[in-house]
Amino acid sequence: MFELKNLRHAYNGSDVLNVPAWEADPGAHWLVVGPSGSGKTTLLHILAGILRPTAGAVTVAGQDIGALSPTELDRFRGQHIGIVLQRLHLVASLTVINNLLLAQYLAGLPQDRQRVNEVLANLDLGDRRGAYPHELSHGQAQRIAVARAVVNRPQLLLADEPTSNLDDQRCLQALDLLETQARACGATLVIATHDQRIKSRVSNHYPLGGQS
Amino acid sequence: MNLATISFAYLRARSLNTALNVLLLALGIATITLLLLATDQLEDRMQRDARGIDLVAGAKGSPLQVILSAIYHLDVPTGNIPLAQAKEIAKHRAVKKTIPLALGDSYRGFRIVGTNHDYVAHYDAKLAAGRLWGKPMDTVLGAEVAQRAGLSVGMKFTGAHGIAEGGTEHGDAPYEVVGVLAPSGLVLDRLVLTSVESVWLVHDEHQSADSQAKVNEEDKEITALLIQYASPLAAAILPRYINNNSTMQAASPAYETARLFSIIGVGVDVLRGFALVLVFSAGLSVFIALYNALNERRYDLAVMRTLGASRRRLMALMLFEGALLAGFGGALGLALGHVLTEALGRVLKAAQQVTVTGWSWVSAEFWLIALAFGVGVVAALLPAWRAYRTDIAQTLAQG
Numbered sequence: 001m002f003e004l005k006n007l008r009h010a011y012n013g014s015d016v017l018n019v020p021a022w023e024a025d026p027g028a029h030w031l032v033v034g035p036s037g038s039g040k041t042t043l044l045h046i047l048a049g050i051l052r053p054t055a056g057a058v059t060v061a062g063q064d065i066g067a068l069s070p071t072e073l074d075r076f077r078g079q080h081i082g083i084v085l086q087r088l089h090l091v092a093s094l095t096v097i098n099n100l101l102l103a104q105y106l107a108g109l110p111q112d113r114q115r116v117n118e119v120l121a122n123l124d125l126g127d128r129r130g131a132y133p134h135e136l137s138h139g140q141a142q143r144i145a146v147a148r149a150v151v152n153r154p155q156l157l158l159a160d161e162p163t164s165n166l167d168d169q170r171c172l173q174a175l176d177l178l179e180t181q182a183r184a185c186g187a188t189l190v191i192a193t194h195d196q197r198i199k200s201r202v203s204n205h206y207p208l209g210g211q212s
Numbered sequence: 213m214n215l216a217t218i219s220f221a222y223l224r225a226r227s228l229n230t231a232l233n234v235l236l237l238a239l240g241i242a243t244i245t246l247l248l249l250a251t252d253q254l255e256d257r258m259q260r261d262a263r264g265i266d267l268v269a270g271a272k273g274s275p276l277q278v279i280l281s282a283i284y285h286l287d288v289p290t291g292n293i294p295l296a297q298a299k300e301i302a303k304h305r306a307v308k309k310t311i312p313l314a315l316g317d318s319y320r321g322f323r324i325v326g327t328n329h330d331y332v333a334h335y336d337a338k339l340a341a342g343r344l345w346g347k348p349m350d351t352v353l354g355a356e357v358a359q360r361a362g363l364s365v366g367m368k369f370t371g372a373h374g375i376a377e378g379g380t381e382h383g384d385a386p387y388e389v390v391g392v393l394a395p396s397g398l399v400l401d402r403l404v405l406t407s408v409e410s411v412w413l414v415h416d417e418h419q420s421a422d423s424q425a426k427v428n429e430e431d432k433e434i435t436a437l438l439i440q441y442a443s444p445l446a447a448a449i450l451p452r453y454i455n456n457n458s459t460m461q462a463a464s465p466a467y468e469t470a471r472l473f474s475i476i477g478v479g480v481d482v483l484r485g486f487a488l489v490l491v492f493s494a495g496l497s498v499f500i501a502l503y504n505a506l507n508e509r510r511y512d513l514a515v516m517r518t519l520g521a522s523r524r525r526l527m528a529l530m531l532f533e534g535a536l537l538a539g540f541g542g543a544l545g546l547a548l549g550h551v552l553t554e555a556l557g558r559v560l561k562a563a564q565q566v567t568v569t570g571w572s573w574v575s576a577e578f579w580l581i582a583l584a585f586g587v588g589v590v591a592a593l594l595p596a597w598r599a600y601r602t603d604i605a606q607t608l609a610q611g
Contacts, residue, residue, distance in 0.1 A: 041609055050518060051605040071522045078520015085608060089515045093225035094218070101213040107520035111213055148519075 001026040001188040002047065002156060007056030009042055017042050019056070022206055024188050026155070029179060030204040032192040038209025040192035044158050047190060049077045061155045078107030082149030082187065084159040084178070088141050090133040096120070096144055097129040103148050119147045122184070123177075142174060150181045157187040163195045171197050215525075219533040226505065230537065233498050237541025237587065238548055240490030241580055245549020247483055250556065252574045255473065257567070258284065261399045262465040264334060266447065269293065269301055269454050270436040275463035276472060282313055282436035283465055285323050285399055289315050292433035297458045301437060304453065306446035309334075311438040314411040317371035322357045324371050324387075324404040326411030326434075332393070334438075337400050341365050342391030348409040351387045355395035356402050363389050371404075371414065397567065408434060491587055498537050499591035502530060506595045513599050514607040523600045530596035531589055538588020542581050 007019035017039035024030055032040050045051035046058060049065045058065050061080050068076055090099050100116045120126050123143045133141060142162070149157060159178055163171040175191075175198050182189035191202070199205070223230045262283050270278035273290030280287035295312075302310040311334060314326030325331075329344050332352070342365040345352055353363060363369060368386045387406065395401055412432060437460075441447060451462035506513075513526050521529075554570025561567060 042605075045605045045608070048518065050608070071524070074517065074520055074522045077518065083518045085515070085518070087511075089511045089608075091512050091515065093221040093512075098213060098217070098221070102218070102516070103519045105213040106516055106525070 003059045005057045010054045029189040031202045034208035044192045049073045082154035082157045084149045086161040088145040153185040157182045159191045234541045237494035238545035241545025242548035243487035249553040266441040267439040269460045272461045276468045278463040279468040289435045293460045295432040298437045306450045308442040309440040312434045313436045314408045315435040326408040338394045340394040350390040351406045352391040354401040354403045358392040495587040495591045502595040514604040517604040527596045527600040530599045534588040534592025538584045542584030
C-alpha cells in the first residue's frame with residue numbers, strides 16, 4: 001500500500017530519521033514504536049506528505065508523492081490520507097458537522113451530508129452534530145477527530161500518539177475505534193506510539209530509535 | 213461549506229472584536245458619505261438657484277454679499293441701486309433678459325421680494341393655488357412659507373421692516389395672499405413674492421409720513437438686477453460696462469459661488485481628512501485583529517493543510533476574511549452615512565436652512581465601497597502571507 005525506500009531526513013544537518021525500507025500491505029495495521037524524539041512524528045509527517053524527506057522515495061497508493069507539486073500533494077493528501085493528530089485540533093469555530101464537511105470541502109470532494117451523517121451515526125455521535133468542539137468531552141472529541149479523518153474514505157489512516165493521556169480503559173477504546181474505522185474503509189492504519197499498553201494488540205511493528 | 217462559511221464562522225467566533233472593527237470602519241465611511249452627500253446637494257442646490265443668471269448688478273460692496281443676498285437670499289443686501297440705471301442696463305445690447313429685485317421687508321423671517329413675473333418664469337415655478345400677483349400688495353408665497361406660516365389664498369398679513377425676524381411691523385400696509393407656489397426645491401420656496409410697486413408703496417408711505425416728500429419715478433430704487441447675457445461675449449463687456457458707467461457693481465454668481473466653495477472647502481477637507489484617518493485606523497485595527505488571530509489559529513491553518521487545503525487556499529481565506537469585515541463595515545458605513553445625512557437635513561430644515569436629504573445616491577459612493585474593500589484586503593495581506601508561509605510540520609510538531 002505504501003513503500004518507503006532509502007528514506008533519510010536531516011534536521012539542522014544531523015539525521016533524525018533513517019528508514020532503509022518499509023513496505024505495508026493494503027489494509028494492514030502497523031505501529032511505529034520508539035521513545036520520544038526517535039522521529040515517530042517526523043515519519044508520520046513524511047508518510048502524510050506534510051514534510052518532504054531530505055532523501056529517499058515515498059510511494060503511497062501507487063503514487064510517488066515526491067513527484068507531486070505542492071498543490072497536487074495537498075489535494076492528494078486530502079483525498080487519500082486521513083490524519084488523527086495527537087491534540088486532535090478540531091476547528092473550534094466550526095460545529096461538529098462543519099468540521100467534517102470542512103474535510104470534504106478542503107479535499108476538493110463533493111460535500112456529501114449523507115456520508116457525514118453516516119460516519120457520525122456509526123461513531124454514535126449523531127446527536128452532537130450541531131455542537132461546538134468545546135462542548136464535547138475528550139472521548140467525543142477524539143471520535144470526531146477520527147470521523148474527520150475517515151470521512152473521505154482514505155486509503156491510509158495515520159494517528160499520532162492517540163492513546164497518550166488516556167486511562168487503560170479509554171486507551172483500548174481509542175485503539176479499537178481506529179482499527180474499526182480503518183477496517184470500515186479498508187484503509188491501511190499506521191499508529192505512532194510509545195504506549196506499551198497497545199503494543200501487544202497490534203502485530204506489525206516498525207521500530208525507531210534502535211528499539212525492537 | 214466554502215470560504216465564506218469558514219470566514220464567517222471565524223468572524224462570529226470573535227464577535228466583539230469583529231463588531232468593533234466593523235463599527236470603526238463604518239464610522240469613517242459614514243463620515244465621508246455624509247460629506248459627499250451634503251456637499252453634493254449643497255453645490256447642486258446652489259447651482260440650480262443660480263441657473264441662468266449670468267450676472268447680478270447691485271450696490272457697491274462685497275460682490276459675494278451681492279450674490280448671497282440677491283440670488284440665495286441669505287445675506288443682507290449691500291444697498292440699493294437707482295431704477296433709472298437698472299433700466300439703462302436692461303437696454304444694453306449684450307443683455308438678453310433682466311429681472312429686478314426689491315428687498316427690504318420680511319414676514320416671520322421669510323423675505324418679501326418685489327419683482328416681476330419673469331422671476332417665477334425663470335425658475336419654471338408652478339402655482340399650487342391661486343394666481344400670480346396683479347395689483348400692489350398682492351403676494352404669492354413660496355411653498356415653505358405658506359406651510360410654516362399657515363397662510364393660504366385670501367389671507368392677509370403685514371410685513372416687518374428689515375429682512376431679519378423681529379423688525380418693526382408695517383402695521384398700516386397689509387399684504388394679501390393671492391397665490392401659493394408648488395414646492396420647487398429652490399430658493400423660491402422660502403420667499404414671499406410681490407410686485408416691485410408693493411415694496412415701494414410700503415416704504416413710500418413711511419417716507420411720506422415722515423418727510424412729506426414726493427418721490428419721483430426717477431428717484432425710485434431697487435435692490436439688485438439679475439441679468440442674463442445675450443451671448444457669451446457679454447461676459448467680456450458687461451461687467452466692465454456696469455462697473456465703469458454706473459454707481460452699481462457687477463457680481464458673477466459662477467465666480468462668487470466658486471470662491472465661496474473654496475472657503476467652505478477648507479472645512480470640508482479637514483473633515484474628510486479626519487474621516488480618512490478613521491478609515492485608516494480601522495484598517496490598522498483589522499490588521500491587528502487578523503494578525504493576532506493568526507497566532508491563535510495557526511493550528512487550524514495547519515489542520516486545514518492536512519485536510520487538503522493548499523497554501524493559496526489559506527491565503528485566500530485570510531484575504532476573504534479581511535474583505536468580509538470591510539464589506540460589513542462599508543455597507544454599514546454607507547447606510548449610517550445616509551441616515552446621518554437625513555438626520556442632519558431634518559435639523560437644518562428646522563433651522564430654515566438649505567434642504568439636505570439622505571435618500572439620494574452619488575456616484576462617488578462606489579469609490580467608497582472600493583476604498584473599504586481596499587482597506588480590508590490590504591490589512592489582510594500580511595496575515596495572509598504568513599498563513600501562506602506557515603510550516604505545517606513544524607506547527608503540528610509543536611503541539
